[in-house]
Amino acid sequence: MIDPRTAPFAATLLRVTLGLLFLTHAWLKIFVFTPAGTAGYFQSLGLPAALAYLTIALEVLGGLALILGIYSRIAALVLVPVLIGTIVTVHGAAGFFFSNEGGGWEYPAFWTIGLLVSAMLGEGAYALRPHTNQKAVPNV
Template sequence: MEDAGLLLIRIMIGVVFLFYGTQKLFGWFGGYGIKGTGQWFESIGVKPGNVAAALSGLGELVSGILFILGVFLPLGAAIITIIMLGAIVKVHGAKGFANGAGGFEYNLVLIAVSIGVALIGSGAYALHF
């Protein structure tokens, strides 16, 4: 049962980051693509915005794939942690803890779950090399 639980958690984390990555990179699911996301990054002081959009989108896409496949989880968790810490520092931190107020609660959950799964391991239902 533990392996099935890890698979469920990995898939959900993976889908979340695939979603965000494809929004930033391709404008899918209501996203703005690199250009629009880059402009937003510039507006919050992250420059060059297009580079930040491409790197964060690529990081989210790659980490999502790693979690879904269950491979290189420490790398995936590190990427997620870096991106979420950036989101906390630049966007959510000043708004306090509560997610409902735009705070950093959700970012911390994503960090904790991704690191926790990386520490436990991918379980039996993963690609193994």
Template sequence: MLNKFEASTLILRVVLGITFFIHGLTKFTGGIENIVGWFDSIGLPGFMAYIVALIEVVGGVALILGLGSRIVAALLTLLMIGATIKVKLAVGFLGNGQMAGYELDLALLAMSLFIAINGSKMFALDQLIIKGQKSDSQSKISLN
């Protein structure tokens, strides 16, 4: 029987994963040095651009696959809080005509927070790993 909650959470997890993966990949393929310079220009250490892009790429893939979803989503929640406060809050909800506002950041923050709180088990690789560990430990118990 299909669990509507888990199915809905799966949709959120995969869409969130794809979104962050593409954002991170764009940072690398579009010239990460430009992002490093931009981070420096807004008062953030430039090396943080690599960390953010890596979290987005690796975290996006992990979400799509369902590996460590709660931890990854918590990291993405922190990224979105930082991006909103440091960059987007000053330009407003819808932006200022030169830069987008924080409406997308807020939506991604809410999605990330939801996954961080609730997790996402449907079609998640960590569920296969957990099931495998349970069956291994049950086999060991029955052999003893």
């Protein structure tokens, strides 16, 4: 059974945590690796350099949207391909466990599931743009 008293807060906790993770990854790409360095890394993988800049933008904008609760369902779904891209281009070859050398696909896959769950749950409490047609949570 879903507890309608706490479910909105659980959705908020998940939404904000996911947003913070994306902002942290964007911060790393901007201030540690630099956008040019990130673009070079993407090129070393055989990807277009422009995709690095798009990824950084998606991480910043999507992270902020999740944290603030602005179109967070859409933001979560838009960020799913970013994570699937990391599995396909980098982490998949390293195996399942993220502790493997090169970091396996375990963490990005779990993060992807978190985004999908967030998209299904909705904005939750304290969103700047709450979903206005939300119905009562059914007893499941």
